[in-house]
Amino acid sequence: MQAEKPDPAALGEFRGEVSAWLADNKPQDPGFLLPQTFMEVGSEQQLDFLREWQYKLWSGGYLGVHWPEEYGGRGMDPTFQGVIDSELRRHHTPITFNVIGLGWAGPLILDIGTPEDKAKYIKGILSGEDIWCQGFSEPDNGSDLGNAQMRAVRDGDEYVVNGTKIWTTMGNYAKYMILLARTNPEAERKYDGLSFFLSPMDVEGIEARPIRKITGEYGFTETFFTDARIPASCLIGGEGRGWSVAMQTLQYERGAAAGSAGGQSQVRVVIDDMIDAIRGLKRDGEPVLSDPFARDELVKLIMEEKSLALADRRSRISGLCSDYPMSLPLSYKLRVSEYQRRMRQVAVELQGSLGGLYVGDDEVPAGGFWQRAYFNNFATTIGGGTSQIQSNIIAEQVLGLPKS
Amino acid sequence: MSMKEHNQPLQLNFSEEQGMLLDSAREFCRSRSDIFAVRALLEHELGYNESVWQEMADLGWLGVAVPEQYGGAELGIGSAVPIVECMGKALLSTPYISSTLVSQALLRGGSQGQKETFVPTIVEGTVAALATLENEDWGDEGVTVTASSDGSDLILSGIKTQVSDAAAAQLFLVSVLAEGQQQLLLVPASALSDNAIRPDTLIDETRRSARVDFTGARVSQENLLPGDFATVMRDIRLLGALLMASESTGSAAACMDVTVEYLKTRKQFGRLIGSYQALKHPMVDILCAIDSAKSFIYHAASVLGENALDETAEAACRMAKAQSVDALKFAGDRAVQFHGGMGFTYECDAQLYIRRAQWSQQAFGDAAHHRKRLAVLLLDS
Numbered sequence: 148m149q150a151e152k153p154d155p156a157a158l159g160e161f162r163g164e165v166s167a168w169l170a171d172n173k174p175q176d177p178g179f180l181l182p183q184t185f186m187e188v189g190s191e192q193q194l195d196f197l198r199e200w201q202y203k204l205w206s207g208g209y210l211g212v213h214w215p216e217e218y219g220g221r222g223m224d225p226t227f228q229g230v231i232d233s234e235l236r237r238h239h240t241p242i243t244f245n246v247i248g249l250g251w252a253g254p255l256i257l258d259i260g261t262p263e264d265k266a267k268y269i270k271g272i273l274s275g276e277d278i279w280c281q282g283f284s285e286p287d288n289g290s291d292l293g294n295a296q297m298r299a300v301r302d303g304d305e306y307v308v309n310g311t312k313i314w315t316t317m318g319n320y321a322k323y324m325i326l327l328a329r330t331n332p333e334a335e336r337k338y339d340g341l342s343f344f345l346s347p348m349d350v351e352g353i354e355a356r357p358i359r360k361i362t363g364e365y366g367f368t369e370t371f372f373t374d375a376r377i378p379a380s381c382l383i384g385g386e387g388r389g390w391s392v393a394m395q396t397l398q399y400e401r402g403a404a405a406g407s408a409g410g411q412s413q414v415r416v417v418i419d420d421m422i423d424a425i426r427g428l429k430r431d432g433e434p435v436l437s438d439p440f441a442r443d444e445l446v447k448l449i450m451e452e453k454s455l456a457l458a459d460r461r462s463r464i465s466g467l468c469s470d471y472p473m474s475l476p477l478s479y480k481l482r483v484s485e486y487q488r489r490m491r492q493v494a495v496e497l498q499g500s501l502g503g504l505y506v507g508d509d510e511v512p513a514g515g516f517w518q519r520a521y522f523n524n525f526a527t528t529i530g531g532g533t534s535q536i537q538s539n540i541i542a543e544q545v546l547g548l549p550k551s
Numbered sequence: 552m553s554m555k556e557h558n559q560p561l562q563l564n565f566s567e568e569q570g571m572l573l574d575s576a577r578e579f580c581r582s583r584s585d586i587f588a589v590r591a592l593l594e595h596e597l598g599y600n601e602s603v604w605q606e607m608a609d610l611g612w613l614g615v616a617v618p619e620q621y622g623g624a625e626l627g628i629g630s631a632v633p634i635v636e637c638m639g640k641a642l643l644s645t646p647y648i649s650s651t652l653v654s655q656a657l658l659r660g661g662s663q664g665q666k667e668t669f670v671p672t673i674v675e676g677t678v679a680a681l682a683t684l685e686n687e688d689w690g691d692e693g694v695t696v697t698a699s700s701d702g703s704d705l706i707l708s709g710i711k712t713q714v715s716d717a718a719a720a721q722l723f724l725v726s727v728l729a730e731g732q733q734q735l736l737l738v739p740a741s742a743l744s745d746n747a748i749r750p751d752t753l754i755d756e757t758r759r760s761a762r763v764d765f766t767g768a769r770v771s772q773e774n775l776l777p778g779d780f781a782t783v784m785r786d787i788r789l790l791g792a793l794l795m796a797s798e799s800t801g802s803a804a805a806c807m808d809v810t811v812e813y814l815k816t817r818k819q820f821g822r823l824i825g826s827y828q829a830l831k832h833p834m835v836d837i838l839c840a841i842d843s844a845k846s847f848i849y850h851a852a853s854v855l856g857e858n859a860l861d862e863t864a865e866a867a868c869r870m871a872k873a874q875s876v877d878a879l880k881f882a883g884d885r886a887v888q889f890h891g892g893m894g895f896t897y898e899c900d901a902q903l904y905i906r907r908a909q910w911s912q913q914a915f916g917d918a919a920h921h922r923k924r925l926a927v928l929l930l931d932s
Contacts, residue, residue, distance in 0.1 A: 442926035450870050457846035460563040466570040478839050538835040546811050548825040
């Protein structure tokens with residue numbers, strides 16, 4: 148990719164251009180609750196809205212700008228997409244919902260796909276026309292990805308797939324799935340028996356059943372494969388290489404510089420948003436912000452949020468990470484997800500009696516945003532390896548404690 | 552938005568000089584203060600080894616934050632953070648924090664003459680102690696020691712409690728009421744009457760403090776610091792909180808290491824106890840708490856200057872203290888519990904850390920004290 152290295156002036160000018168475009172084109176509040184993350188797209192109404200927004204952003208020239216021009220990008224330096232992403236956050240725009248395509252499948256295909264793969268898949272990922280989902284987790288293997296049991300058996304120029312995937316985001320809307328399946332159950336190491344597929348979803352024998360979440364809403368499916376025949380050309384990375392392809396896929400979502408098309412997979416909620424939301428509430432007839440209990444809780448949360456921002460900074464200063472070099476990178480997911488859950492939980496608690504109301508009630512603060520956000524946040528403390536599994540990994544890899 | 556402070560861009564820097572200090576302090580503290588040396592000093596009158604103290608002075612550590620004109624290296628008070636962190640990790644107790652705070656008070660509130668007379672001697676190893684505690688919550692009300700003029704000199708009357716390193720000190724900086732005004736006054740130890748110092752019995756046996764009766768001490772009017780009392784006291788308390796936080800962060804890390812080592816070697820029911828998640832997961836919580844504390848102390852080190860502390864620096868020091876003592880308390884508490892029956896004994900090193908945690912949590916204000924003040928900075932417009 149021939150990308151021109153940007154100078155600060157060019158970036159500054161570009162930021163201004165993006166900001167002006169967003170001011171003109173940011174969608175109006177649709178009057179219904181939008182998903183805060185790509186794991187919460189639960190209705191056609193939300194889907195249509197988000198699809199339209201992603202299309203507008205891409206066709207405006209502000210998504211995947213560092214991806215090749217021939218496949219729908221603009222061939223620019225990734226720094227430009229980073230500028231766009233920070234402006235999206237600053238303008239509080241809705242999410243770019245096709246996250247598995249933009250941040251997982253797309254960069255993978257650009258890295259190791261054939262020219263045919265790229266021509267077939269990339270533009271649809273950017274435009275939002277082709278929704279992608281991810282088939283890694285299975286009902287019996289949540290955090291233990293390497294133990295995936297779904298079978299794929301080669302039969303001529305097809306694979307016959309049997310088994311069940313779960314927590315498939317937008318499985319009921321997706322056109323394609325990145326699929327991890329076992330092609331060789333006899334392999335000595337369980338990891339070596341896995342292969343990685345770019346599977347179509349519109350195939351006889353694949354059924355995506357929506358899962359109703361604690362929020363009462365949808366966003367995931369349980370996805371059943373019953374003698375589903377997918378073309379052998381869907382295999383990517385080679386048979387038996389599924390584990391390393393999957394690990395490679397996980398590297399991209401860190402942002403545009405890591406390969407992702409950019410955009411934002413979730414609406415960032417910070418402690419200031421929470422404090423603003425509760426400001427008008429009262430305790431003992433006084434503003435909640437003057438209540439000693441509330442103040443102490445809020446200060447603890449502010450400190451944790453600040454500490455996480457500092458962790459990001461400190462992890463780049465090796466002289467300050469010499470005792471346990473892997474501690475900050477390995478604990479970040481655990482700490483961020485637990486912090487966000489706790490912050491939302493306190494937001495509900497501080498609502499007092501109003502915290503007993505829920506989405507759909509006329510009186511619920513912020514339309515029930517915080518109640519719903521608290522419940523939905525368990526997707527981050529459970530998904531991607533539960534907090535308890537994260538703690539095991541940190542205990543073993545950072546502190547050197549024996550395996551459980 | 553009323554959130555004034557925490558939206559500022561975050562500063563976290565680590566200079567080459569800080570890195571070199573960290574390396575040399577780590578090595579020095581490790582070699583001079585192994586656990587046998589720490590235990591050997593528990594019943595020592597002064598609580599520290601005077602030759603080690605002199606070595607620290609010779610290394611220039613008492614002058615890292617002192618301008619060159621007064622014999623220092625002029626690296627800023629943030630440079631004391633890695634030194635104190637290493638001292639905390641090795642449980643090396645010395646009058647370093649006390650002396651550093653007195654020299655900082657002089658630099659921030661002293662006259663030119665006071666700086667020239669006293670700061671270079673502290674840099675060379677003269678022990679100085681801070682006698683400014685007024686009440687048990689480290690709040691700032693009610694100076695009770697008085698300093699009355701007899702026409703030429705000031706005559707003191709009253710008692711200060713829990714004066715750290717009092718028995719070793721050759722110089723005291725005392726908060727007094729003089730002519731109805733709260734002021735800071737330098738009092739040489741030689742001005743005290745006999746038996747003025749009565750040692751305290753401390754929960755942390757690596758430390759020393761005393762009740763000091765200043766009654767009858769006679770000092771020159773010129774020993775009053777001309778700087779603004781409220782500003783200097785606030786800054787010294789905040790710097791004290793940061794240095795205590797740095798020490799606590801080091802001690803918490805050492806405590807965690809001792810516990811982890813035990814969990815890796817102790818077997819019960821045929822298994823290493825460190826394989827049980829009930830012990831493993833709290834250790835990860837402790838690690839994360841220490842990580843937070845470490846980020847906060849170096850953040851604070853990055854935002855401090857020689858001038859009066861601004862709100863960013865104030866918030867950073869308070870966060871550092873609140874976080875680090877919570878981490879140390881947690882680490883010390885679990886260290887005893889996870890060592891089982893052994894942990895209940897005086898012989899087990901866990902006691903050194905749980906005792907230190909109880910002392911350090913209160914010094915320069917406990918976590919609740921600082922969060923209460925952070926709330927004003929962060930939540931009130």
